[in-house]
Amino acid sequence: MKLKLLHIYCLLFVLTACKIVAQDISLYQQFNGRYDFTAVGNTLNPVENNTSSICNIFNTSSETLVLSAGDVVEKAFLYWAGSGTGDLEVKLNGVTINSQRTFPLFKNNLNYFCAFADVTTQVQNTGAGNYTLSEFDLANLVGAGSGYCNNSTNFGGWAIVVIFKNENLQMNQLNVYDGLQGVSNTDTNITLTLDNLNVLDNAGAKIGFVAWEGDRDLSNDENLTFNGFDLFNDLNPINSVFNGTNSYTGSEEMFNMDLDVFNIEEFIQIGHPTAIIELTSLRDFVMISTVISKLNNQLPDATIELHSANNECFSRRVIVDYTVSNFNSTDVLPAGIPIAIYANDIYIEYDETTQPIPVGESQNKTITLNIPETIPDDFTLTFIVDEFQNGEGIQKELDEDNNVSNTLEVSLMGSVAFNLLEDITICNAGLGKTSFDFWDYIDAVKTNPTDVVSFYTNFQEALIKVNAVQDPANHIVQANPEEIFVRIENDQCYLTTSFLLKTKNCPPKVYNYVSANNDGDNDTFFIEGLRDVFVNFQLQIYNRWGALVWSGNNTTEDWYGFSNEGSRISGDKLTEGTYYYILNLNDPEYPNVLTGFIHLTR
Structure with missing residues (x-):
């Protein structure tokens, strides 16, 4: 069962005194396997905005991503947030990044935003090391005299949530939820219900947050709970959880943003189907854009x-x-x-x-x-x-x-009929060269001209329509005989039939005139349909006195008027005249030898 954030709602969602427009946090992506998460990011605020009336803000900041041996980046999601409706084009390590999804929040007549971009490829290529977000320009918007400066909500920052795989990890389920929700003294509570958890082992269970605009000095009843248990640690005290800290680096100077991680092993029950997250703040304005959960759910999913x-x-x-x-x-x-x-x-x-x-x-x-x-x-x-x-x-x-x-x-309605096809027999061209043309069978097999016909050399392939014969007009056979399966189909039904392609060794045709003058015409003793068909043939040539002057087989060259047998020197040029041949095909279908005369000229 997948973790699913069923609903996130604000108490007092519609007020007469203020208007809240937000994008509910919801499940964005899930990862099942040997996964874990980390995050890297930094603030643009030089100081906490609640302690200074000078509302300066940077447009660039850097932080170092740390990965362990064996960690392989699976996904990397960049979030950047700040005052206003959004600077939706920034740079990460000099590469221009445009927002792919934007989460707005309108509160107390002021706009806030969080933007998102998938930067997986860049982080995979860069790996561990320094990351710099630049050209995030808010200075003209949040300066002295602005509404953001006057109510101390001038802020900006960025974070990269990194999902990584490591074969040494347990099998886990990670869920990344995002959106933008806020709490303050007028809207004091957010409740997130995580359902269908089916946790099999609570070991290593943790939850991470990317939060914005939290102030260290505003610690009036700000609480974060998981299943009714307070979430806090040394960096994040119980009454000021979102206080400008970074759980990954230990920094306490991430002014007005938080990258926090909490262990929830003791707060989640094995087999319990739900978990509840509640954030309460009676004074401090806090926005959450991203929640990442890691639970040990070792289950299949059919x-x-x-x-x-x-x-x-x-x-x-x-x-x-x-x-x-x-x-x-x-x-x-x-x-x-x-x-x-x-x-x-x-x-x-x-x-x-x-x-x-x-x-x-x-x-x-x-x-x-x-x-x-x-x-x-x-x-x-x-x-x-x-x-x-x-x-x-x-x-x-x-x-x-x-x-x-x-x-x-x-x-189940509809049927197909077909005409029977005769087997095709042609002369063997030798050594896999025999080509059949059964293109006409496309029309010959059909009783309905709109039927579709295809040919196959395998019955199972004909049933599932794969590896059809590509050229029925020039099909080279691989066996003798070879069965061709025909699939005839319409929109509702199909049937199959078949026919055989047969090759036979046809009687060779002797051309008994040799003009061995190298003019390219009848220079050798050519016997059509002999070579590579009757592969065991033996050919002998005798002169007019009955002396053997030449012998050959499927591996020798054609006779071209020279000797390779008898008392004459091998390769000796023979004189013009009439010669006699004896051809033994050594084929059971042709038991008798073939004989005849050859006329040699030069």
């Missing part, structure tokens, strides 16, 4: 997705391809998780996972459904993972509300 539903023609059988995933999780999803299958919300079938699914992985499955006669021909198909027919499941999950698949619209 989801399911339907890909296709193909019905067989003339039947009520439907073949469904689907995937069960365990992506956003912190533990293995075990085998045997039930899957309830519904047609028009009526239970019709059961399936289950067959293997454990690790964190971040999935399992592809196929099932053949026999649709009951009571179901209409047109219906909606839905799968629900971790559910039996009675609606109950067996697996506790991080999110119990995402087990329902997408829907597929299925129609």
Whole structure:
């Protein structure tokens, strides 16, 4: 089950004396795995605004990000906040950053803002080290005489929330919530309810805050509680929690902003489904823009997705391809998780996972459904993972509300007919060179001209429409015979048929005239359909006196009027005249030798 911030509300949300416009803090992003968080940032205020009537403010400040060995940055979110409606373009280490999301707050006739940008790539490339935010210009807005200066709410600052992964960490669930909510003497309380926690282990549980405009010297009943327990530590006393401090560096001079982290191991109950955060302030104006929680939730999270539903023609059988995933999780999803299958919300079938699914992985499955006669021909198909027919499941999950698949619209109506196709037999071109042209079969197989035809060399691939034959007009066979599967389909249905591609060794054709003069025409003794077809052939050539002058096979060159046998010197040029050949094909289909005369000229 995922952590979800159900609601954040202000008491006295609408007042007759003041108007509050805010953007409620809500869950922005969740991380499940070996994750933790840190933050880096700094203020633009040279001093606390409640202690000085001189309202100077910087436009640049720096701080150092510290990471440990093995920490790998997963995400980095930049927040910058201040008085006014917003300077929405700043620079981080010299790189221009524009706000991607902006959270406004209007209170006591003054505007405040917090801006957001995802800076993951920049922080991943830079890593640990110095970060400088610059060109954040508020000086003209908050100077002496302004409303912000007069009521001591002139402030500006920035923070980068960093989510990192480390293989030495426990499996945790991190939630990043953001928005902009404020409390003060007129609106004294904010309540955040975190629901569906299912905490399995409270070890290392913590919560972090990015807060703005808190004052050290205004400590009149300012309290932060978690499940009714006060959150405080040495940097953040119980009556002034948001007091310009940084839990990551120990700094007490982050004037009018806070980066605070609190241990909540003792305040959260294992198995308890909810947690309540309350912030109260009877005087100090405090704004919270970001809340980060880390809890040890080691649970799987099963989801399911339907890909296709193909019905067989003339039947009520439907073949469904689907995937069960365990992506956003912190533990293995075990085998045997039930899957309830519904047609028009009526239970019709059961399936289950067959293997454990690790964190971040999935399992592809196929099932053949026999649709009951009571179901209409047109219906909606839905799968629900971790559910039996009675609606109950067996697996506790991080999110119990995402087990329902997408829907597929299925129609059993319609049929496809086809014409039978004859096998194709052609002469063997040798050594994988035989090319078949069955382009005409696209139209020949159809009985309806609007049907779609595709060809496959594998029956299963024909069923799921993958790896179709790309060029039916020039298909090189890989076997003899090779079966070609034909898929004929319309919008509602498909059928398959097949035919064979056969190659045969055709009788070779002898061209018995050789003019060995290197003019490129009949220079050698050429026998069409011999080489690489009858790979074991033996060819012998004799002169007019019956003497063997040349012999060859599939590995030798064609005869070009020279000798390689007999008493003559090998390679000797033979005289013009008539020669006699004996060709043994060494093929069981052609047991008799072929003989004839050759006329050699030069």
